[in-house]
Amino acid sequence: MIRLSRTALALVLAGAAIAASPPARADVSIPFTRTTLPNGMVVIFHEDHAVPTVVVNVSYNVGSRFEAVKRTGFAHLFEHLMFMGTKRAPTKAFDAWMEAAGGWNNAWTSQDRTDYYDVGPPTALDLLLWLEADRLRDLGPLMTLEKLDAQREVVRNERRQTSENTPYGKVELRLPELLYPEGHPYHHPVIGSHADLEAATVSDVKEFFARHYDPANASLVVAGDFDPTKAKALVDRWFGTIPSRGAAPDPGAPGFSDAKTTLGSVVRETIEDEVELPKVVMAWQSPKHFGPGDADLDLLATALADGKASRLYKALVYDQKIAQSVDAAQESGVLGSRFVVSVIARPGVPLEKIEAAIDKELDAARTAPLANDELERAKNLYEASFVTRLEGVRERASYLNMYEAELKDPGYVQKDLDRYRRATKEDIRKTAEAVLQPKARVVLRVVPKAKKGAAK
Numbered sequence: 001m002i003r004l005s006r007t008a009l010a011l012v013l014a015g016a017a018i019a020a021s022p023p024a025r026a027d028v029s030i031p032f033t034r035t036t037l038p039n040g041m042v043v044i045f046h047e048d049h050a051v052p053t054v055v056v057n058v059s060y061n062v063g064s065r066f067e068a069v070k071r072t073g074f075a076h077l078f079e080h081l082m083f084m085g086t087k088r089a090p091t092k093a094f095d096a097w098m099e100a101a102g103g104w105n106n107a108w109t110s111q112d113r114t115d116y117y118d119v120g121p122p123t124a125l126d127l128l129l130w131l132e133a134d135r136l137r138d139l140g141p142l143m144t145l146e147k148l149d150a151q152r153e154v155v156r157n158e159r160r161q162t163s164e165n166t167p168y169g170k171v172e173l174r175l176p177e178l179l180y181p182e183g184h185p186y187h188h189p190v191i192g193s194h195a196d197l198e199a200a201t202v203s204d205v206k207e208f209f210a211r212h213y214d215p216a217n218a219s220l221v222v223a224g225d226f227d228p229t230k231a232k233a234l235v236d237r238w239f240g241t242i243p244s245r246g247a248a249p250d251p252g253a254p255g256f257s258d259a260k261t262t263l264g265s266v267v268r269e270t271i272e273d274e275v276e277l278p279k280v281v282m283a284w285q286s287p288k289h290f291g292p293g294d295a296d297l298d299l300l301a302t303a304l305a306d307g308k309a310s311r312l313y314k315a316l317v318y319d320q321k322i323a324q325s326v327d328a329a330q331e332s333g334v335l336g337s338r339f340v341v342s343v344i345a346r347p348g349v350p351l352e353k354i355e356a357a358i359d360k361e362l363d364a365a366r367t368a369p370l371a372n373d374e375l376e377r378a379k380n381l382y383e384a385s386f387v388t389r390l391e392g393v394r395e396r397a398s399y400l401n402m403y404e405a406e407l408k409d410p411g412y413v414q415k416d417l418d419r420y421r422r423a424t425k426e427d428i429r430k431t432a433e434a435v436l437q438p439k440a441r442v443v444l445r446v447v448p449k450a451k452k453g454a455a456k
Contacts, residue, residue: 026387027414028387028390028413028414028417029411029413029414030046030390030396030399030400030410030411030413031046031047032044032045032046032400032410032411033045033228034404034410035232037215037235037236037239037240038240039215039216039239039240039242039243039244040214040215040216040217040244040246040247041215041216041218041219041220041239041242041244042218042219042220042404043219043220043221043222043235043239044219044220044221044222044400044401044404044410045221045222045223045226045228045231045232046221046222046223046224046393046396046397046400047223047224047225047226047228048223048224048225048393048396049225050225051224051225051393052121052122052225053119053120053121053122053224053225053393054119054120054121054122054124054125054128054222054223054224054225054226055117055118055119055221055222055223055224055393055394055397056117056118056125056128056129056132056220056221056222057115057116057117057118057220057221057223057394057397057398057400057401058115058116058117058132058136058218058219058220058221059113059114059115059116059218059219059220059221059401059402059404059405060113060114060115060116060212060213060217060218061112061113061212061217061218061247061250061405062075062078062113062114062212062213062217062248063075063109063110063111063112063113063114063190064076064109064110064111064185064188064189064190064192065111065112065185065186065251065253065334065335066185066212066248066250066251067188067192070196070199071196071200071204071208072188072189072192072193072196073155073190073191073192073193073196073197074192074196074200074204074205074208075109075114075190075212076109076114076155076190076191076192077151077152077155077192077197077200077205078114078205078208078209078212078213079107079108079109079114079116080151080154080155081139081143081147081148081151081205082107082116082135082139083095084139084143084147084150084151085139085142085147086134086135086137086138086139086142087138087142088134088138089131089134089135091147094131094135097127097131098118098120098124098127098128098131101120101121101123101124101127102120102121102123102124103118103119103120103121103124103127103128104118104119104120105117105118105119109190110190110333111185111186111190111333111334111335112333112334112335112405112406113405115398115401116132117394117397117398118131118132119394122224122225122226125222125226125231125234126234129222129234129235129238129239130238132220132238132239133238133239133242134238136213136215136218136239136242137242139209139213140205140206140209140210140213141206141209143202143205143206143209144202145202148200148201148202148205152197152198152200155191155192155197156194156197156198158191159191159192159194162191163189163191165274167273167274167275167276168273168275168279168446169273170271170273170446171271171279171281171342171444171446172189173189173191174269174271174444175281175283175338175340175442175444176188176189177189178267178269178283178442178444179263179267179283179285179338179442180262180285181262183255184253184256184262185251185252185253185335186253186333186335186336210245211248212248214244214245214246214247214248215239215242215244216244216245216246216247217247217248219401219404219405220235220239221397221398221400221401221404222235223393223394223396223397223400224393224397252335253335253336256335256336258285258286258287258288258291258335258336258337259287259291261284261285261435261437261440262285263284263285263440263441263442264440265439265440266438266439266440266441266442266443267441267442267443268442268443268444268445269442269443269444269445270444270445270446270447271444271445271446271447272446272447272448272449272450273446273447273448273449274448274449275446275447275448275449276448277324277344277345277346277347277448278344278345278351278445278446278447278448279342279343279344279345279445279446280342280343280345280351280354280355280358280443280444280445281340281341281342281442281443281444281445281446282340282341282342282355282358282441282442282443282444283338283339283340283341283441283442283444284338284339284435284436284437284440284441284442285336285337285338285435285440286330286336286337286338286339286435287336287337287431287435288332288333288334288335288336288337289332289333289334289337289406290332290406290407290416290419293431293434293435294330294332294337294419295419295420295422295423296423296427296428296431296432297330297337297339297431297432297435298330298332298382298420299375299378299379299382299420299423299428300328300330300365300370300378300428300431300432301328301329301330301339302377302378302381302382303365303370303374303375303377303378303428304326304328304341304361304365305326305327305328305341306328306378306381307381309377310326311361311364311365311374312326312328312341312343312358312361313326315357315360315361316343316354316357316358320357321346322345322346322349322353322354322357323343323344323345323346323349323354323357324344324345324346325343325344326341326342326343327340327341327342327343328340328341328342334406339435339436341358341362343358351445351447355443359438362432362436362438363438365428365429365432365436366429366432366433366436367429367433368429369425369426369428369429370425370428370429372425375423375424375425375428379420379421379423382420383417383420383421386416386417386420390413399413403416
């Protein structure tokens with residue numbers, strides 16, 4: 001488990017509430033052992049006997065940025081297809097058998113990778129490992145049009161429900177296309193387009209599986225309350241015999257660099273949506289995850305929009321009373337990130353006024369350092385959140401796989417936290433000045449759709 005005393009944790013959490021107090025500085029670690037199977041699969045074991053729970057986390061190095069032209073949405077589609085069954089574990093058996101053993105599972109897909117995790121009692125470890133190994137071995141070749149059609153429609157409905165028919169949901173569909181040029185791996189949304197999903201064939205899906213779902217293209221974390229000798233034997237038994245075709249090469253982003261924006265001007269667009277209040281979204285291309293400036297922008301986002309003491313909240317919501325809500329985030333990715341500021345206006349407030357107020361706060365961040373108490377507050381909030389997340393064994397398994405997938409260093413947790421501890425006021429100001437350029441950004445407005453029959 002994470003090595004942090006209760007006293008130290010209490011001090012960290014207290015520090016988040018008292019911004020002026022210096023934050024507690026306690027070292028963190030996630031003890032682990034790492035091995036590589038003969039077929040190339042990386043396996044990481046993390047023991048924690050505090051709670052009778054085991055976690056199996058399998059991460060595949062494939063996300064939406066690996067998709068070919070006219071094949072968008074395949075990574076996320078395959079996340080769904082992975083639950084469609086094999087000869088030994090037919091459709092619905094994966095969930096049914098796991099639930100019968102007291103377990104549960106979930107999965108997610110990002111631009112960079114796809115992650116599957118299973119949670120259950122220690123007695124279910126054999127089953128959890130077998131189910132994951134079984135579908136890695138055989139699911140792709142057994143794909144049928146019936147299975148594809150079923151999940152294709154599920155994914156298309158998900159797109160409708162989470163993006164097209166959700167207030168402000170269209171932002172996530174359009175923002176990547178505006179922020180990154182055609183040819184950049186982040187140009188399209190993770191969920192893909194209806195046209196590409198409709199065009200997908202069984203042979204397309206089988207080829208995608210064969211290319212990306214390979215033990216040499218995956219890492220497995222076993223975490224929680226288990227006997228290491230028995231767990232290793234189970235992993236060897238179920239995963240060690242799966243043949244490998246070799247890991248697919250990472251296509252990267254030829255011709256692009258996260259250190260230099262491709263935006264040469266302000267890109268503006270207005271979207272009509274089924275919303276009551278208008279919204280402004282500003283976005284910039286920003287440094288990649290773990291790259292220089294990434295942590296600075298996380299801290300700046302906290303100072304700008306996290307809580308009632310943040311700059312944007314105080315200025316736009318409390319003082320000027322022109323905004324309903326504010327948000328800011330450094331949304332990090334392997335090839336590059338995006339820094340996003342979002343503000344929902346109060347009724348009757350013109351968006352020009354909202355934009356001017358945002359720009360005033362961003363200009364201040366570019367030209368003058370944060371105050372001492374702002375920096376301490378941002379660091380305290382981030383560190384408290386970081387440490388709290390690591391208290392859960394499922395979250396620790398996820399972090400181990402993230403560090404392995406992105407850095408080939410599962411033990412990076414202390415170095416990760418140190419990025420934030422080292423950040424200075426001037427570091428943050430310089431990064432804001434370099435990245436948050438007023439003439440190289442996307443400004444996306446979402447406005448209420450005109451009512452039918454309304455006078456123009």
